[in-house]
Amino acid sequence: MKKTTATSGAKSDPKWRLIRQDDAEAGKATFPELFFDLVFVFALIQLSHTLAENFGSTALVEAAILILALWWLWVHITWLTNLLNTEAGPVRLFLFFMMFTGVLLAIALPKAFEGHGLVFALIYSGMQLVRSLFALYVFKGVDHENSLTFSRMGLWLAFSSIFWLAGGMSSTLEWQLGFWAVAIGIEYAGPLVKYYFPGFKTGKNERLHLSGEHLAERCALFVIICLGETILTTGRTATDHMNSSLTFVVFCSAFASTVLMWWIYFHHGQEKVSEKAEGTAEPEKIAQNLFNYGHLPIVAGIILTAVGEDFSLSHSHEDSTLREALAIVGGPMLFLAGNIGVKIASSFVRPISHFVGIAVLAVLLFLPGMPLYILQIASASILLLVAVWEYVALRKHSPSVS
CATH class of the missing domain: 1.20.1410 (I/LWEQ domain)
Known part of the structure; x- marks a missing residue:
């Protein structure tokens, strides 16, 4: 399966080595990816403990938002590593940074609806935006189609981050739940409309070359x-x-x-x-x-x-x-x-x-x-x-x- 559509002269770009190549091992998970996944063990344990200790009247709504957020964050990073060579130094450093911020996110998670909402929103939105920026750095001038897709994806995530931050700064739980539900809705709707953004051009037959x-x-x-x-x-x-x-x-x-x-x-x-x-x-x-x-x-x-x-x-x-x-x-x-x-x-x-x-x-x-x-x-x-x-x-x- 073809992994990228390189632009003219792209293979001479040093960034080309950051992209996962089409070979026998292209479809296999790598050790850096498995190492990264350990963060989510901690995050899921935090989530389970939180729900078991405080399963109140709004617990199911809170749980739904947190599960959706954790899953979507993992999915977005996995989509990117699907396209990248995780054995390359810069990609590994990116994953280590995501691991560090992911641990901070998991630490903030138990109090996400009890005073740490803004901290949770800042870390979550920051991780999503950093992921998009790193993707743009890798694909700019190397893979035009992927570059366009991740550009629009970044715009959608920037828009949803407004609602994450607004919810984090809300003075009542009801407003926080409302803002964060809108933010989650925006993020999950993105792939369904191929991250369409008004005034932002779309490449011909544009799609991510996923494995x-x-x-x-x-x-x-x-x-x-x-x-x-x-x-x-x-x-x-x-x-x-x-x-x-x-x-x-x-x-x-x-x-x-x-x-x-x-x-x-x-x-x-x-x-x-x-x-x-x-x-x-x-x-x-x-x-x-x-x-x-x-x-x-x-x-x-x-x-x-x-x-x-x-x-x-x-x-x-x-x-x-x-x-x-x-x-x-x-x-x-x-x-x-x-x-x-x-x-x-x-x-x-x-x-x-x-x-x-x-x-x-x-x-x-x-x-x-x-x-x-x-x-x-x-x-x-x-x-x-x-x-x-x-x-x-x-x-x-x-x-x-x-």
């Missing part, structure tokens, strides 16, 4: 990060509350939920996603449908599940309210819904097991007063049902599937 194989691997690794964060959060909470045999049972159930999520995503489904991404003639379109938007509910579902497992471990005997049920049951529902979209887009197969699983989970969501430990065990049991059902269905359809 679908690389994006598939990077998203799979991010899912692994989220699942790993769930195990870390569950283990930490279990350590603090391992004072009865019931806690051990709930811990086993929570651990099983994480393993079953791994199975549902990686057994057969992720393989099809990778094949679709690698073989497509429209990598940018596939990147949007399968990765930018398609993986979002999967990631959000895993994070919300981690919060639910925290509830079920720390308050096992308490009766559930809609608050706890939205995390314990809503997390797996989001996860399964995301898998439905990704699997249909990649293989055109409608996983009936996933639809049934969501339906049964939805019933649990509206059964008030159920003890949290029973709700957790029931949720894990439904995930087990989905995983076994899909495995058996795949075996019947294709005996070669193991």
Whole structure:
């Protein structure tokens, strides 16, 4: 797959070595990229802890904004590293800078709606704009089409940063939520309209020359990060509350939920996603449908599940309210819904097991007063049902599937 469209004489430009070349390893994630991803382990742990400790009346809206922001930041940086040679010194320095600022962002995250909103907004907007400026530096005079795209992308992010900063300076939570919701909406709408900006010219047949194989691997690794964060959060909470045999049972159930999520995503489904991404003639379109938007509910579902497992471990005997049920049951529902979209887009197969699983989970969501430990065990049991059902269905359809 062609990675760039070089302008005349561009290959003599020293910046050409900063661009990922078309070779056998072009679609593989590199060690600097994996090192960068470690920052998001910390950020996701911060997010899970924050939600578990302060799951108030506006918690779901706050959680949605923070999850959308973290995911979009990671996606934007991944899009850029997809095009760059991460073994080159300047690109590595760029990633290290993003790591440092990412840690600062994660530190500000727990108080993003309680006094540190402006700090969070400044760091987040700064990271997005620095990423765009670095892309312009790399592609200016080397790849005209990518340069035009990232120019317009930078303008969109500059516009959204106005709302991030306005929200950070707001005196009330309602205004902050409103401004930040607008900012997120602007950023997510950008790719849908190819970052159209009035008065800013668009190149003929302009598109980013992305590697679908690389994006598939990077998203799979991010899912692994989220699942790993769930195990870390569950283990930490279990350590603090391992004072009865019931806690051990709930811990086993929570651990099983994480393993079953791994199975549902990686057994057969992720393989099809990778094949679709690698073989497509429209990598940018596939990147949007399968990765930018398609993986979002999967990631959000895993994070919300981690919060639910925290509830079920720390308050096992308490009766559930809609608050706890939205995390314990809503997390797996989001996860399964995301898998439905990704699997249909990649293989055109409608996983009936996933639809049934969501339906049964939805019933649990509206059964008030159920003890949290029973709700957790029931949720894990439904995930087990989905995983076994899909495995058996795949075996019947294709005996070669193991």
